[in-house]
Amino acid sequence: MVSRVIPVDPFDLVVFGATGDLAKRKILPGLFHRFTVGQMPEDARVIGAARSDMDNTAFQALVRQSLLEFVPNADDLTAELDLFLSKLSYVCVDAKGTKGWDNLVSELRPDTIRAFYLSVTPSLFGAIAANMNAHGIATKDSRIVVEKPFGHDLASAKALNSELRRNFEESQIYRIDHYLGKETVQNLMALRFANSLWEPLWNSTHIDHVQITVAESLGVEGRGEYYDKSGAMRDMVQNHLMQLLCLTAMEPPSRLTPNAVRDEKVKVIEALEPVEQSDIVRGQYRGRDGEGSYRDHAGDPESLTESFVAMKVKVGNWRWSGTPFYLRTGKKLRARTSEIAVVFRDPPHMIFPALEGRRGNALIIRLQPDEGITLRTTIKEPGPGGMRLAEVSLDMTFAEALGADAEAQDAYERLIMDVIRGDQTLFMRGDEVEAAWAWADPIISGWEESRLAPARYDPGSSGPEDALMLMHREGRRWREIEV
Numbered sequence: 001m002v003s004r005v006i007p008v009d010p011f012d013l014v015v016f017g018a019t020g021d022l023a024k025r026k027i028l029p030g031l032f033h034r035f036t037v038g039q040m041p042e043d044a045r046v047i048g049a050a051r052s053d054m055d056n057t058a059f060q061a062l063v064r065q066s067l068l069e070f071v072p073n074a075d076d077l078t079a080e081l082d083l084f085l086s087k088l089s090y091v092c093v094d095a096k097g098t099k100g101w102d103n104l105v106s107e108l109r110p111d112t113i114r115a116f117y118l119s120v121t122p123s124l125f126g127a128i129a130a131n132m133n134a135h136g137i138a139t140k141d142s143r144i145v146v147e148k149p150f151g152h153d154l155a156s157a158k159a160l161n162s163e164l165r166r167n168f169e170e171s172q173i174y175r176i177d178h179y180l181g182k183e184t185v186q187n188l189m190a191l192r193f194a195n196s197l198w199e200p201l202w203n204s205t206h207i208d209h210v211q212i213t214v215a216e217s218l219g220v221e222g223r224g225e226y227y228d229k230s231g232a233m234r235d236m237v238q239n240h241l242m243q244l245l246c247l248t249a250m251e252p253p254s255r256l257t258p259n260a261v262r263d264e265k266v267k268v269i270e271a272l273e274p275v276e277q278s279d280i281v282r283g284q285y286r287g288r289d290g291e292g293s294y295r296d297h298a299g300d301p302e303s304l305t306e307s308f309v310a311m312k313v314k315v316g317n318w319r320w321s322g323t324p325f326y327l328r329t330g331k332k333l334r335a336r337t338s339e340i341a342v343v344f345r346d347p348p349h350m351i352f353p354a355l356e357g358r359r360g361n362a363l364i365i366r367l368q369p370d371e372g373i374t375l376r377t378t379i380k381e382p383g384p385g386g387m388r389l390a391e392v393s394l395d396m397t398f399a400e401a402l403g404a405d406a407e408a409q410d411a412y413e414r415l416i417m418d419v420i421r422g423d424q425t426l427f428m429r430g431d432e433v434e435a436a437w438a439w440a441d442p443i444i445s446g447w448e449e450s451r452l453a454p455a456r457y458d459p460g461s462s463g464p465e466d467a468l469m470l471m472h473r474e475g476r477r478w479r480e481i482e483v
Helices: 021-036 056-070 078-085 101-107 122-134 154-165 183-193 231-249 258-271 294-298 398-402 411-421 430-450 465-472
Strands: 011-016 045-050 088-092 113-118 143-147 173-176 207-215 280-285 308-313 325-330 337-344 362-368 372-380 389-397 455-457
Touching: 011 021, 011 411, 021 045, 021 056, 021 078, 021 411, 045 101, 056 078, 056 088, 088 101, 113 122, 113 411, 122 143, 122 154, 143 411, 154 430, 173 411, 173 430, 183 231, 183 362, 183 372, 207 231, 231 258, 231 308, 231 325, 231 337, 231 430, 258 430, 280 294, 280 465, 308 465, 325 465, 455 465
Parallel strands: 011 045, 011 113, 045 088, 113 143, 143 173, 207 325, 280 455
Antiparallel strands: 207 337, 280 308, 308 325, 337 362, 362 372, 372 389
């Protein structure tokens, strides 16, 4: 099965920070792929903007090099590559000053969708937004895309939102979280709300607990100084894992519109109960076999910043009362994997003694590395010899079930096309960001006040032993992080 590609309307996309790492690795390769499959119209244009002084030819050469490096088989697409590069131009712009803004004005076409991707540090968001308005670049139909981090805490998130709203309406602001662009994340909504099988079971009566895991095998090498000011809580839990929690726990929206969906997500965050410190485990990886420790990579031998967090979270509403959500994320773990595991309760009366104490049915939604859905169930083992039971999985990997095109589209390119279409469903609203920080801030403040060191754990493990006990003490266990 090959997905149907629907072209978008003509557009001018300005990428601020076009010479940066994110643009070279994700944004421009994503646009190139959308171009090769026919979703970008012929008269679409991409305008790079950055501080570097270069002309169109030099910028196109830079982009060519990036595409050859980060797009598989790009060297086999010579004609497509040349045509895509012909749509690119470049303007040297001073984000905080006046240099280059008039040149950018002259590059933009009237009566064409305008989107502005701010692939720059958040400290420049306000200056760029103000300059756009001052030079008449931003029309009422323009869209502005901003990358995380959306603040460092609640106060800074409110200040950042205020800066953006001084120049743009909320309906024009697209706060991008690439996790929401993953095929499986979007399929979570389809799975829940398009099938009568699941929604009647999607509550505390039938679900024992939910596990959300985002594990990374790499450490913080190369970005340790930045990460040490953030930590796993700010870098992953407050945004990525929070989004997965919201989509798993939210009520059915009244309709599939951006604000209806985001209204329900905000309700989940507002229903989160305060987390006890006894329900949180912080960890920090140690060095082993010649590998540097977190503190080596951070450049601080006394750092108390966590590279791992596991916690038990409760959603205080009618649907989820009594069903805990366990969140887990960390660096230098056994493997790179992201999944949501919905573990169902055992039957109320067990007639098979052999199943006593075994795990119940589970629905596993895999986000990476191989996107797909698995249903773990129990059947009779084939053959004579009595009622011997076996655990099997009904497995659907998107690439196998729907064809190679199912996994070909990167999250960034999908979300960028949503920006052009004006669809904010998969983007965070300002109040949602602030609600997430309002929940996270007391947890982080508690750590900072206590000055307790995170538990140390070995690289290549599943994290600190205390994280296992977080579930074992209640008769549950984490799913293995599989290599």
